[in-house]
Amino acid sequence: xxxxxxxxxxxxxxxxxxxxxxxxxxxxxxxxxxxxxxxxxxxxxxxxxxxxxxxxxxxxxxxxxxxxxxxxxxxxxxxxxxxxxxx
Numbered sequence: 001x002x003x004x005x006x007x008x009x010x011x012x013x014x015x016x017x018x019x020x021x022x023x024x025x026x027x028x029x030x031x032x033x034x035x036x037x038x039x040x041x042x043x044x045x046x047x048x049x050x051x052x053x054x055x056x057x058x059x060x061x062x063x064x065x066x067x068x069x070x071x072x073x074x075x076x077x078x079x080x081x082x083x084x085x086x087x
Contacts, residue, residue, distance in 0.1 A: 006030070
């Protein structure tokens, strides 16, 4: 068995899980949290794979354009100026 010390925000989360009655003890709270994290990361990996497959399909089917960094910078500057408060 691996023992870890949890403090700060992690400890706060465990305390909330116990206070809400969602978990009966700290061990169960940690196990649930790790399982949920693992599921979350798995979903992120699946989405990344789907997005990459979609991008590769776009490339193979010619739905791509040259990268125009100057245009990207211009658009970013315009957005920044629109979002920034006037001096």
